[in-house]
Amino acid sequence: MTSSEFILSNWGGMFAFIWGAIWGSFSNVVIYRLPAGKNIAWPPSHCYSCKHNLGAIDNIPILSYIFLLGKCRHCGASFSSRYAVIELISGIISLGIFLLYRTLPFQNFLTSFAVTFTFFQTLIILSFIDWDTFILPDLLVFPLILLGISWGFYTRGLTMTLVGLFSGSGLFIMITLYYRYIRKKEGLGLGDAKLLAAIGAFGGPFIIFPVILLASIQGLIFAALAFIFRISWPDPGIYVGITDSENDEFDEVIDNKGKWTLKPLPFGPFLSISTIEAVLLSTSLLVPFLNFFNIPTA
């Protein structure tokens, strides 16, 4: 068995899952430290309660959480299950990308996997930061746009990439400007427009409509379930180091505190999950669904 045969076999699938889970573990660090204005690389991960450094045995993705029953080995403080969930999601998505591309020639497989994995993992990080803070940081979104443009140019050429870039962001920019200057309030943040620019450049113009449709449907389903079952979630935390204009947006979000039904829902996570669905499930689930509604597919 050559190395390329090995990687494209079922062992490769297992490797892809572990690979994703390890990066999910690193993503946890970014998700918690970036909004807090803390250094990503230092100090090493430690218990937030007793400050003990966490060693290799505490840092095995998913498994450490299960074997240590979600508790610190030193002081018994509980860790949020969210760490393990993010590692699991990252592993599953990495496996999904592997299954999508495994039939490609080996060099194409490696390139496609690397680019798609980087794009999706950044979407996961952005989703949780947006969920926590209502901010999609430019520090992550701009590199994502560049990656999207490079990949779009490589796979579809310049014209389709530019059409994708602007068809995604254009609509959202118009809605945002309408709310900002005519209604004098923040409706959708420009962060969502920048995120859609990256998605449009990466996936091409035909991905935009399915992604917005899927994101809206899933956002509405989530809101309906939250309403029916009285599910609540924490108010957004403070993103350290944001500009004054972004602070105004944040104040408005805080003003809604207590008004349960008006609680805003960040759209970034829904755009992200819809993009991942559109790419990974397009051939099996999405194409029949979109064909049914006569929506063009890429």
Ligand SMILES: [Zn+2]
């Ligand atoms: Zn501890």
